[in-house]
Amino acid sequence: MISVYDGSKDGDPGKAEYYRQSTAGTKRTLWNHSGPGTTVTSASGSKIIKFQACDENYGDPDDCSGWVAP
Structure with missing residues (x-):
């Protein structure tokens, strides 16, 4: 599983982009x-092999952490 916490009050959603071993x-x-101060979690599944966290910026490139392996 992977979770995304939105700690910003900028009105933009947060997201996690990720790849699972099976696909x-x-x-x-x-x-x-869901808004600032909330966390969402993915369903269970095969092992996550890499991910990055991002802050959506409407009309501009997203701010992303870069890809990392868990």
């Missing part, structure tokens, strides 16, 4: 549209 060629995205 290594498919990028998945977990969005947190």
